[in-house]
Amino acid sequence: xxxxxxxxxxxxxxxxxxxxxxxxxxxxxxxxxxxxxxxxxxxxxxxxxxxxxxxxxxxxxxxxxxxxxxxxxxxxxxxxxxxxxxxxxxxxxxxxxxxxxxxxxxxxxxxxxxxx
Amino acid sequence: xxxxxxxxxxxxxxxxxxxxxxxxxxxxxxxxxxxxxxxxxxxxxxxxxxxxxxxxxxxxxxxxxxxxxxxxxxxxxxxxxxxxxxxxxxxxxxxxxxxxxxxxxxxxx
Numbered sequence: 001x002x003x004x005x006x007x008x009x010x011x012x013x014x015x016x017x018x019x020x021x022x023x024x025x026x027x028x029x030x031x032x033x034x035x036x037x038x039x040x041x042x043x044x045x046x047x048x049x050x051x052x053x054x055x056x057x058x059x060x061x062x063x064x065x066x067x068x069x070x071x072x073x074x075x076x077x078x079x080x081x082x083x084x085x086x087x088x089x090x091x092x093x094x095x096x097x098x099x100x101x102x103x104x105x106x107x108x109x110x111x112x113x114x115x116x
Numbered sequence: 117x118x119x120x121x122x123x124x125x126x127x128x129x130x131x132x133x134x135x136x137x138x139x140x141x142x143x144x145x146x147x148x149x150x151x152x153x154x155x156x157x158x159x160x161x162x163x164x165x166x167x168x169x170x171x172x173x174x175x176x177x178x179x180x181x182x183x184x185x186x187x188x189x190x191x192x193x194x195x196x197x198x199x200x201x202x203x204x205x206x207x208x209x210x211x212x213x214x215x216x217x218x219x220x221x222x223x224x225x
Contacts, residue, residue, distance in 0.1 A: 043217045
């Protein structure tokens with residue numbers, strides 16, 4: 001089946017630093033990628049939708065200047081958490097949909113971000 | 117907007133059968149998916165229904181009634197490893213999945 005690789009799996013950083021999370025589709029081209037955030041014991045909340053070659057679409061309440069999303073190629077999308085603070089600590093998960101219509105979403109393995 | 121309702125917790129014993137219900141409200145409904153997530157892991161796809169009826173995949177089955185905006189996930193012959201969170205998620209054509217709040221299933225021996 002299709003594989004989505006997400007890196008890093010875990011990151012610990014100091015408050016005020018920026019962290020970049022990469023999401024790659026390894027064996028298919030992903031025209032659309034989605035970024036989710038999940039707090040412990042909670043649901044996955046959609047943060048933004050990124051389309052290759054265009055600006056990301058952010059969900060209401062998500063700060064676009066804080067969570068920078070870049071989808072520069074059909075196989076790579078990145079999420080950069082800028083000037084991270086402890087309240088940004090969370091599990092971030094990307095997912096990708098292939099170029100064909102009606103394809104199901106494939107999820108990365110997630111990134112656990114801890115901001116000290 | 118969209119909303120999904122599913123029970124927060126379900127408990128069962130090994131070998132039993134469990135049904136996790138999901139009701140939804142959404143515009144432009146395209147399909148209902150079910151995902152399993154173990155602590156610390158990413159969601160893994162279990163089942164998908166776009167049309168009314170039952171879809172069976174091994175020990176897991178999923179049902180959808182579009183007219184009732186209702187679906188369920190049926191887990192048979194429960195095993196300890198089935199202890200996890202289960203999410204229903206609605207799909208609108210070409211967009212992201214919107215997830216329910218999840219049901220924590222605890223299987224005991």
